[in-house]
Amino acid sequence: MWVDAFFFYLFAAITLTGAVLTITRRNAVHSAMSLILSLIGVAGLFLLQRAEFLFAVQIVLYVGGIMVLFLFVIMLVNLDQAARMRQFSGQWWLALACVLAILAEIVYVLGRGSRVFQFAPPAPPAQGGNVEQVADVLFKQYLVPFELASILLLAAIVGSVIMARKRV
Amino acid sequence: MLYPITATHYLVLGAAMLAIGTIGVLARRNIVVILMAIELILNAVNINLIAFSRHLGQVHGQVFAIFVITVAVAEAAVGLGILIALFRNRETVQADEINLLKW
Numbered sequence: 001m002w003v004d005a006f007f008f009y010l011f012a013a014i015t016l017t018g019a020v021l022t023i024t025r026r027n028a029v030h031s032a033m034s035l036i037l038s039l040i041g042v043a044g045l046f047l048l049q050r051a052e053f054l055f056a057v058q059i060v061l062y063v064g065g066i067m068v069l070f071l072f073v074i075m076l077v078n079l080d081q082a083a084r085m086r087q088f089s090g091q092w093w094l095a096l097a098c099v100l101a102i103l104a105e106i107v108y109v110l111g112r113g114s115r116v117f118q119f120a121p122p123a124p125p126a127q128g129g130n131v132e133q134v135a136d137v138l139f140k141q142y143l144v145p146f147e148l149a150s151i152l153l154l155a156a157i158v159g160s161v162i163m164a165r166k167r168v
Numbered sequence: 169m170l171y172p173i174t175a176t177h178y179l180v181l182g183a184a185m186l187a188i189g190t191i192g193v194l195a196r197r198n199i200v201v202i203l204m205a206i207e208l209i210l211n212a213v214n215i216n217l218i219a220f221s222r223h224l225g226q227v228h229g230q231v232f233a234i235f236v237i238t239v240a241v242a243e244a245a246v247g248l249g250i251l252i253a254l255f256r257n258r259e260t261v262q263a264d265e266i267n268l269l270k271w
Contacts, residue, residue, distance in 0.1 A: 001172070001173075002171075004173055005170075005171055005173050008173045012177075012181050015181070015185065016181070016184060016185065016188070019185055019189070019208050020188060022188075022192065022201070022204055022205070022208065023188060023189075023191060023192030023195075023196060023201065023204075023205055023208075028198060028200045028201060031200070031201050031204055032204065035204050035207065035208070038211070039207075039211065042211050042214065042215060045178070045181075045215060045218070046214075046218055049178075049218045049219065049221070049222045050222065051218050051221065051222075051230050051233075053230065054214075054218065054230055054233055054234070057237060058237075061237060061241065062211075062237070062240075065241070066207065066241060066244050069244060069245065069248060070200070070203070070204065070244070070248070073200065073248045073251060073252065074200060076252060077200070077251065077252065077255045077261060079198070079200070082197075082198055082261050082262060085197070085262065086197065087196065087197060087198065088195045088196060088197065089194075089195055089196070089197050089263070089264055091194075092194075092195035095190075095191055095194035095195045096191055099191050099194070100187065102187070103183055103184065103187040106183040107180055107183060110176050110179050110180055110183070111176070113176075114174065114176040117174050117175040117176040117179070117223060118174050118175070118223075130227070130230075133227045134230050134231060134234070137226075137227050137228060137231050138231050138234070141228075142231055142235075145235060149235055149238045149239075152238065152239070152242050153238065153241070153242055155242070156241070156242035156243075156245045156246050157245070159245075159246045160245040160246050160248070160249035161249070163246065163250050163252065164248075164249040164252045164253065
């Protein structure tokens with residue numbers, strides 16, 4: 001099982017490095033590239049957790065879709081001037097202190113309860129693979145939220161087209 | 169403590185990523201980077217959902233992660249559309265220079 005541990009720490013390091021680089025780079029294109037690195041690390045963690053379908057979705061949708069959208073907008077909006085300005089707002093030290101306090105609190109509580117969080121013993125081989133199981137639950141128990149999500153996506157398409165139109 | 173990987177390790181990783189994303193949202197001035205930090209926060213949520221899905225031995229967490237990804241896509245599309253409209257009207261992408269509604 002040491003292979004699991006090795007890959008967990010590898011992907012965790014990739015994810016956290018990418019995340020830190022994302023919020024500290026001056027150039028927005030470099031931020032987007034670091035975010036791609038971080039998202040690929042998260043995809044590796046999904047694979048490690050036996051969520052193969054979400055691994056594929058993460059790569060195709062996040063790395064292939066959302067990041068291309070981000071890069072397009074970075075090219076459309078002129079960021080040269082913004083890259084020369086101050087990058088952090090005046091209260092950055094306050095934000096850092098509050099967030100680190102909350103993080104310490106969460107980690108302390110998780111450490112207190114860590115004995116509860118063992119992984120479940122490997123389940124008996126279920127019928128079908130991961131995609132079949134996800135589809136089974138999604139289309140049987142979560143059908144109404146699924147349809148609502150499609151309505152949400154339609155609203156988002158219409159909204160983004162209207163917002164990006166020539167005159168608003 | 170470090171070696172057998174349990175759900176706690178994934179939850180701590182998710183908490184760390186949530187913290188990094190929150191710092192990005194609160195402290196950066198560039199709106200594009202703020203939107204990227206929101207993506208980081210949503211990915212932290214997904215890590216937690218998948219960890220609990222494995223912890224409980226069922227796939228409901230993965231279904232919820234799919235919904236979270238859907239919402240993230242919608243949020244990114246609308247947010248970037250608003251950003252383009254904003255840049256066309258105000259010629260700025262700094263969050264603290266957009267203060268028309270501020271008293």
